[in-house]
Amino acid sequence: MSETRAAPVPPRGDEAPAERRGCQRFVARRRGEPCFWVVMDGVRIPLNDLSADGFSYPSATPPASGEVFDFVLQREGVPDEIRGRAVVVNFLAASAQVGCSFTSLDGDGDGAERLRDWLIAHVLMTATVRITEKDAAAIVSGPSLI
Numbered sequence: 001m002s003e004t005r006a007a008p009v010p011p012r013g014d015e016a017p018a019e020r021r022g023c024q025r026f027v028a029r030r031r032g033e034p035c036f037w038v039v040m041d042g043v044r045i046p047l048n049d050l051s052a053d054g055f056s057y058p059s060a061t062p063p064a065s066g067e068v069f070d071f072v073l074q075r076e077g078v079p080d081e082i083r084g085r086a087v088v089v090n091f092l093a094a095s096a097q098v099g100c101s102f103t104s105l106d107g108d109g110d111g112a113e114r115l116r117d118w119l120i121a122h123v124l125m126t127a128t129v130r131i132t133e134k135d136a137a138a139i140v141s142g143p144s145l146i
Contacts (some may be wrong), residue, residue: 024142025051026122032037032078037120039072052116052140054086054101062091063098071100075118082118116140 027049028036034046038057048056050073065088073082084105091098105111116137123136131139 001063017057023052024139025049025056026119026126028055030122030126030130033076035076036118037074037076039074040069044074048097049117050122052112052119054089056070056097056099058096060096063088063092068103073115073118080114080118080130082106082115084111 013135028034028047036047036050036055037044038055039045045057045059048058056118062072067088069088069106070083070085073084082105085103086100087103089099105115119140120133122134123139124131124133127136
């Protein structure tokens with residue numbers, strides 16, 4: 001997991017909130033179906049997106065901002081999972097989604113490395129042009145483009 005993160009910047013006047021993630025985020029769908037899930041309090045929810053820094057999930061109900069919670073990340077069709085803790089950083093009512101940032105991943109080094117591997121595999125499987133594993137790793141480690 002990245003040691004450096006962009007600090008949340010409050011919006012000024014009518015400006016949109018600044019990007020919080022320092023790493024690229026990836027849509028958590030493959031061939032139109034959810035491929036990454038989060039389990040919180042025994043409930044399995046498909047993710048909207050996932051990055052090395054955090055994730056977002058759909059929710060019509062706003063959680064408490066700053067709420068820290070335990071979670072389990074899962075990949076569709078793969079028995080591997082990653083456990084950790086995250087904090088709610090925002091709620092976007094217009095798109096009914098909650099944005100969360102990782103505070104820790106199980107064993108930090110191991111969990112962060114496995115998440116990186118998951119994201120590299122995801123980039124390779126969803127790329128519309130031929131790319132190498134090195135290219136995919138650079139994309140995963142690179143700055144947020146969206």
